[in-house]
Structure formats: C-alpha cells, structure tokens
Amino acid sequence: MRILINTATTFKGGGVQVANSFIKECRNYPENEYHVILGSALGKSLDRASFPDNFHFYDIPFRPATRVFSLKPIASFFDAIEAKAKPDVVFTTSGPSYWRPKAPHLTGYNLPHYIYPESPFFAALSPIGRLKWYFKGAFIIYFFKKGSDAYVVQTDDVNTRLRKLLGTDKVATVSNTCSTYYYDPATFPDRLPARKEGEFRMLTLSAWYPHKNLSVIPKVVDSLEPAIKDRVRFVVTLPEDVYEQHFEERYRQYVLNVGVVPMEQGPSLYKECDAMFLPTLLECFSASYAEAMAMEKPILTSDMGFAHTIC
Template sequence: MNLVINTTTLSGTGVTQVAVSFIYECIGFPENIYHVFLSKTVSKEIDVYDFPDNFHFYQFENHPLYGLKGFSVRKQLRKLEKLINPDIVFSVFGPSCWTPQTKHVTGFANSYYVYPESPFFKKISFKDVLRINLMKIAHRFFLKRNGKYFICETDDMSKRLSAFLDISKSDIFTVSNTYNRYFEENAISSKKHLLPVPEENEYRFLSLASFDIHKNLTIINEIVPILNDRKLGKNVKFVLTVDPDKYERYFSDEAKAKIINLGRVDVKDCPQLYSECNALFLPTLIESFSANYPEAMKMGVPILTSHYSFAKSICENAALYFDPLDAKDIQSKIEDIITNENLSELLIENGKQRIKAFGNAEIRAKRYLDVFKSI
C-alpha cells in the first residue's frame, strides 16, 4: 500500500503516544510506502533517521483548522495528496479538518461525545459543559464530512460512535489500544526503586494518572477516613503521579498521610512503578480507553476500577468494579481485595487471559494495516 499517516491535528500526550508507537511499528511492515504528516508535537517524538527509505516525512507547523495558517495547511495537504496519490489516508485521531479525495480512515477516541450519561458532566462548570457541547456539534460535522471509515479503541466506543454519527456499523472498526513497548522489555530493576521501602503490612494502590477532573482522584479524601475507622490490619497507601501543586491544593491532610505522590513519571519507568505496587486503582468517570488496564494485566496486578461500560468492555472479568462516587462501596472493594488472596489471584489470572485480546504494539499496527487493506 501507498499510505498517508496524518497526525497534523495531534498535540495531546495520549494520542501522540499512540501515533508515535504506530509509526515506529510500521518499520516492521516494509511492503508498504509510508508518507507521514507530522504535527509539531508528534515531530518531537520522531527521529526520522531511525526509518528506512520507504518512509517519507513532512513537517507541519500549524493546525489545519485555524485561521489563515489553517487554510494554508489544508491547501498543502491537498497538494501533497495529489502528488502522492495514496491508496489510503489514515488520520490517527480526528477530526482531520481536511477531506482527502481518496479513501480516508479516521481514528476516534473522544469519550466526552459518546458518554453523555457520565457523572463527569455534573462535576464540571456549566461553561465547560457548554464548551464541550459546542465542540461536539462542530466535531460531529467535521467527522462526517472528512471521511467515511472510522477506527475506535473498544467495541463499546464503536457502537456509540455509530449512533453519534448515525452511520453504519460496517464502516467502523475496532482496534484496541495496548500497553507501551516498555512493558515488553525487562524494565524492572532489583536495584532501582521509585518508592520508599514499604512499611509493615503496607498495601499500595497505584493510580497512574494526571490530575484531571474525570480521573476522580479526590474521592481518596472520602475513602481514607473510612479506612482509618475500619482498622484493617493493613497499611493502605495510594500511590499518585499528579502535579505537586495540585496535590497540595486538592488533597486533605488526612488523605496525604496515606498517599505517596511522585509527580510526573516517565513512561519508561512505569513498569518499575507497577512492580512496586500491589493493585491498580482507577476511579475514573469517563474514558475512551485507558492503557492502565492492559498495563496492569501485563504486570500481573489486580485492577479496581469504575463500574461503567467503558471499563467493563476493556477489562471484562479481570477487574473488581465499584461505584466511583460512593466512597463506602470503594472502601468495601478495597477490603475485598486486600483480605481475599484468592480473589486477587483470580483477577490476575483473568487478566493474563484478557490481555491476549489486546496484543502488543506490533499486533496493533498489524490490525490497523489489515483494516486499511480490507477497505
């Protein structure tokens, strides 16, 4: 195939990681020619000298939507497409804000647009709800105008996207996200430790997430007092990776006594961090996909997470679910996991089976390419 990989709209951390991973994995499929359109953010993560001669890179300094510069970018995109004459254009995540003339596949991962029932919307301001709804209208228009085919990261998202855009399910494909390549490597050290030496009977719950409203991490402020009253015989600690300023601002003193906050952690250090914790704790209110789930499965730690469809579609029977707005329910599930060793082992074993559905980054890339071939 003669393939265009379009990343010109990407700037966020998660979408950039997916794009960069896919681009690098394409090296292992030399039968194709790759024309890669790079945003400034993606360009910083790519060393063009790592790639063989069947890769061609094009730098874009501006977003294709905004103002006169956006007009210039769209004109350049149309010119390049005509010159390249690709079999497929793949916009890793959309909307692309540009309508290719050839067959166009767009990745979709905006959970805000397809989970309107999420309690997240009750936690943000009216102004933010209005902003999201206006963007939802605009993005729905561009998604439908810019292309016909879509890729989502879960079956649940694919079904919801079909309803959101009012398009046939046959034009939507599911290719799961997965863990980072660092989890394939032997990234655990017996000498390097990110956390202090555990105290006696310490049980660590890892929340590997930035401080965003939808991550719902402040529920820890309500959980800790309940746990303190219960006197479990286990010293429960929550390991966070949030910005220090927000940590100081949003967490109570009582909660801080049960928290180890590391601040931002490099992706390459994440396997080590999992190895020093006992379970994954993710009380999130809304997601398209969280790589934390397959990461935990890969690292053999049990998962405690929210009881919503986006989580269940990913984890299935490999997680213990709770109501993320009910501190008592969360406390009950925490007690279950730390007192019932058989339950913990069952979740880990189920995770080992479930992770086979995700594959690794190479398998994800092959699934993308298989979708393009089928189209």
C-alpha cells in the first residue's frame, strides 16, 4: 500500500509529538511505501537518516493556514506530491488540511476549542474574544467537512462530541499513550536543586498556551498558608524569556523553571518530582496523564470531561 502522510498543518505542541510517533511506528510495517509531507517543526526534528528506503520525505515551505486566501492555491503543492506518490490513502495527522486529495482522506482531529464550549477558558475571554473563536470555529469546521472522508480522534469523549459537531458517524478512536521513553527510561543528571526537607514538587511538563491555564500557578501560591507555601515547589519547563514574562520575581522561589526538556529526558525529571500538576482547561488528549501514570506519580488536574475520559 502507498500511504501519503500529511503533517503540513502540524507546527507545535502535542500534534508534533503525535505525528513524530506515528511516522516512527510506521517503520514496523515495511510492506508499505510511505510518502511524508513534513511541517516545519517536524522537518527540523525528524532524523530522516534513520528511516529505510520505503520512506520519502517532502518539506513544505509554508503553513497551509496562512495560504487559505492566497492568490497562489494551496492545492498546487499537495496535488503535485499526490500525483508523484499515487497514494492509496492520505492521512493528515492534524487537520484541517485545507486541501482535498483525490485518494480517500483520513484526518486527525486535535482541536478541543470547538468541542468543549463549556470550558472556563471561554468565560475568561472578552465578548470580542469569544466572537473571534466562534467565527474561527465556523471557518475550521467548514474545512474539516469539505476536505475529509473520515476522522480519527484519541478519546471516546472527543469521538462523541466530534460526531455531533460535524454531523457524521465516520469517526474512529485510536487511543494515545506516552512516549516509549517512559517504558524504558534513561538516566540523566538532575535538573533541580537539592531538595529541602519536606519539600513537595509538582511538575508541569508543558509549553505556555492560554488554554493550559499555567497563569493559575501564582494564584495557587498566594492561596497557600505560609507553612505550606514554604514546602511547595511548582516545576515548569518553559523558555527562560517566557518564564520571566509570566512569573514575577516574588514567585520564582516557588516556581522553578528547568527550561525546555527533550522528550527522552522527561522521565528523569518526573523522578525528581512528587506529582504531576496540569490545570489545563482544554484538551483532546494530553500525554501528561499517561506519563504521570507510567512514572507512578499522583495527578492533580482540572475536573473536566477530557481528563475523566483519559484517566
């Protein structure tokens, strides 16, 4: 079988990890021929030399979402690759693709904003902000419906909600999990300073996105009684400039930043901490839940539908 894997719309966050993992797992099925369109983030991180000859890679020079209203059609780039690869099926790892291939098209759905309208995330927005999300959602839903034959999601809760949103029963659930690094963890030098007596560390292994709700951490610190506050440490994994922008000097003794952590070093950082803290307000799937379970750490998270269905 010839399979065209499209990751062009994947440029940050968990979508990159999902695409990366899927492509690597395809090596276990050598009977197929794989043609892979790489988004910019994935193109920089993927070790192409580690793939056999039945893999063919194509770098896309732009993000499809930025070309929707361009005079130069998005389709011309994709159509040329499809004509060359002649795939039996196309799989877009994270849609919408903004392109309709001739071959049957399976699309991954990873956008929680449009299926969890009850999230407190929206209540915190201004009326103009909510209106923007509404129109953006209508735009994206249109492209999902127009460009795909079937959809794949990571939890049954998302499956139920997406069927209702798109008015289709062609939605399948393929459960996700944590990286294989968590099943055979390597040892790395400690990133955190020496632990104080009685110190309790909560790890948030995440980038800074508004829906992750990391801005609640200083509010939690402020709410703690002095005797408890001195024992609690939040551990975040942010670029230093982002950390300094969002955490004032007075909070930095309680919120420790170790910087961006490579995937293979995640288990080692979990071992230095006592629990996983994820105050997120919107998810389709978060590997943090599975990671914490694999590392046998307690989970402190938001009481939301996606958290229940994953955990």
